[in-house]
Every structure is written in structure tokens, then in C-alpha cells.
Amino acid sequence: MKYYVVDAFSENIFGGNPAGVCILEEPIEKELMQQIAAENNLSETAFVFEVADGYELKWFTPTAEVDLCGHATLATAHIIATKIHPDVKRMKFNTLSGILEVEKQGELYRMNFPSRKPKLAMWTNDMEAALGIKQGKAYLSRDLVIPLENEKMVKEVRPDFKKLAMLDHGMGVIVTAKGEDVDFVSRCFYPKIGVDEDPVTGSAHAALTPYWSEVLNKKVMVAKQLSKRGGTVYCEDQGERVVVSGKASTYLEGEIIL
Template identity: 50%
Template sequence: MKYFVVDAFAEKIFEGNPAGVCVMKDWLSDDLMQKIAIENNLSETAFAVREGAHYRLRWFTPGGEINLCGHATLATAFVIMNYYKKELSSVQFDTMGGLLTVNRIGDLYELDFPAVPSKEYPVTEQIIEALGVTPIEAFINRDLILVLESEEAVINANPDFVKLEKLPDGLGVCITAKGTEYDFVSRGFFPKLKVNEDPVTGSLHCSLLPYWAKRLDKKEMTAKQVSKRGGTLYCKHEDTRVKMAGKAALYSIADLYLE
């Protein structure tokens, strides 16, 4: 079976977020897909099968299947449009997170995702101790969103991942602040999924965009996830939808030998 690794939200390889991609004729068992994700040891491995007019898409982390993933969706669209269906400029995916669309616009791949609302959340001593810095605001959706005072605080944060994993709420933990060169910056941590820091996380921006659109009074923004690899997202907030565009770079094509 063909297996691709694509760096998503990347200008060139070794930037952005690497995702494994398998485009298949038929589904593998859940157990086998999980084992492949563990063996790959990337933050996500995406599996796609053509079903009618759309592709069905599923995402597996080393710690289990998840309901929404941006960078692996971009990577899968990149693979389909460049190696399977070169005539396509748009791909739709049926997923656990709903119907998702990726449009190719020049050398950018634009994700059309649902906006994710957040509720206010108390800044607890457990959060402060795990993060090593005191957030000025906190919100909860699928993930815990922590707003810090400055871009510098986001870049310099050195959380305790063991303590982050023990936080009672939030699948992941995101820290964010207003940017200097970019409209806002962020980092994302997912120790509960065996991924301490995710390089670039499209799904986090489904809730970051509504927050920063309101705070900055802007509909179009450029975001930077300031992980070690780093990644740039060109974003639009459109009421109940968010659009996130980025480039992608192919790192490898391999064969998986599965019994």
C-alpha cells in the first residue's frame, strides 16, 4: 500500500506539520490503522477511501482516533490532487467532524472547516502549575485554550507535559497571544494523545479564529504556530465557518508491506 508523508502548512520540507497519508480502495480494520499510526509515530496518519462523490477521511494519532484534524486533511487533499486525481481543484471529505472541503488556489490549499465555539473556563492553580505561566483568559471546547499576555510568553513557555496530561478537561492544550509580525500566534500540546507538541494544528484554529476575529475586529488574519518547526496559516472567519490556507511539501512516498 502506498504511504505518503507530506509537510502541511509548510513552504518547504522540514517545516509545518508532517502527516502520513494512505489513500486506499477499501478500508483496513480499525486495529490495523491504529497500529500503522503508532508505527509511523507522527501526530496524525490520515486514511481516505473514495465513497461515491466524496472521500471518507479518518485521522489516527498514536493515542487513538480523533474527530477533527486540519493539517492531515490538507496533506490528504495534496496527495489526491497531485497523485490520484490531478484534474481536481477541490476535494470534499466526509468525516467525524462533518463535511470538509479543500480548495486548491494557486499553490495554496484552503480548508473550509466549521467554526468551533468556546466557553469561558476558570484559570486554576493546576493549569498554572502545569503551564509554568499564568494565562490572562481561558476557554474550553474540545481543547483547552489559554490566552497569554504576549507572543514572547507563548514562544518561551515550557510546560510540564506530565501535568498537562493530568488536567481534567480538554483533549489538547493551546496557548495563544496577539502577534507582532502575525495577527496572532499559538502553540498546541496533546500529551493525552501521546503528542507532546503538535507543530501546526489546523483544528485548533477552528476556535482560535472566532476568538481573535472578535478581539482584533478582523475577518482575515495571518496566524503563526510558533513551534520549533513553525507553520503559517492564511485565515478567514466567516460566521459559522473558518477558512485556513497553507502550502504543502512532499517529503516521501513509500510502500507499506501489510499482510
């Protein structure tokens, strides 16, 4: 099968979040997709199969299938728009999170996701021990969302990943704060599914966008994820949906031989 690696949420290679994209000519078994994702050893590998009304799309980490992945969706849309159907401007993907639509506008890929506004949750001693911070508030969507006082605190968080993986709540843990030169910043940790720190996490912004939209009283925002690779995410709160946008660069093109 054709295989690509795309640096998502970056206009240059070696930035953003690398995702594998496998172009399927026919569906394959879940076990095989998981084996390929483990062999690729990227935070996410996408598997896409063209059907009459769009595309079937699945995402796998090295250890598990996930229900939503923003950067691998962006990477898949980029490969379709640049390698498979160069004239396409709109794409529709059938996924575990329902129908996801992506629109290409210039260099930006605008992804329409379900909004996942986090709800206030109880702060626990286990969270404090895992993150190494004293914090009074936590919110829960798919992931735990922990707002901090400032950008400096987000940069300086040094989690205990073993303890993070043992937390009862959330698939992952997101720390976030108001940004210094953008609207908000974040870092995202997913040791439960084999990814200690994700470089740039589009799906996390399905929760961060409605949270910061309410806090900042803004519908359109620019965010940065402060991982080592870093990346810029453009966000728009549309009520029950959010638009998460970014750029992408193709790093590798090849074939997987089975």
C-alpha cells in the first residue's frame, strides 16, 4: 500500500506532528492496522479507503484505535489533495466520531469536528502527584483539561507519565493557559495509549476551543501547542461544532510491503 508521513500543523517539515497515512485499495482487518501502526511507531497512523460518497477513515496509535485524531485527519486530507485528487477542495470522512468534513482553503485545511466542551470535574491528589503541580480546577471531556495560571507554567510542567497513565479519568491530560502572543497554549499527554507527549493534537482542540471561547468571549482564536516540535492551530467555535485548521508538509512517500 502507498504510505506517507506528513508533518501536520506545520508549514515546514520537522515541525508540527508527524502522522502516517496509509492509502488502502480495499479494507483490511483491525489487527493488521494495529500492527502497521505499531511498526510505524508514530503517535498516529491513519488508514483511508475511498468509497462512493467520500472516504472511510480510521486512526491508530502504536497501541490502540482512537475515536478522533485531528492531526492525522489533516495529514490524510493533505495527501488526498496533493497526491490522490489534486483538484479536490472538500472531503468527507466517515469515522468513529461520525461524518467529518475537511475544506482546503489555500494552504489551510479546515476540519469540522464535534464540539467536546469539558465539564468541571473534581481535582484529586492523584492529579497533583502525576503533574507535579498544585491546582484547584480540572475539567473533563474525552481528556482531562487542566487550566494553569500562565504560559510559563504550561512550558515547565514535568509529568510523571506512569502516574498519568494510572489516572481514573480521561484518555489523556491537557494542560492549558492563556497565551502571551496567541489566544491560548497547551500541552497534551497520552501515556494510556502509548504517547507520552503528543506534539500537536487537533482532537484536543475540540475541547479547548469551546472552553477558551467562553473564557475569552471569542469565537475565532489562534492557539499554539508548546511541545518540542510545536505547532499552530486555528480554532473557531460554532456551537455544537468546532473548526480546527492547520497547514501540512509531506515528509515521506513510500510503500508498505505485506
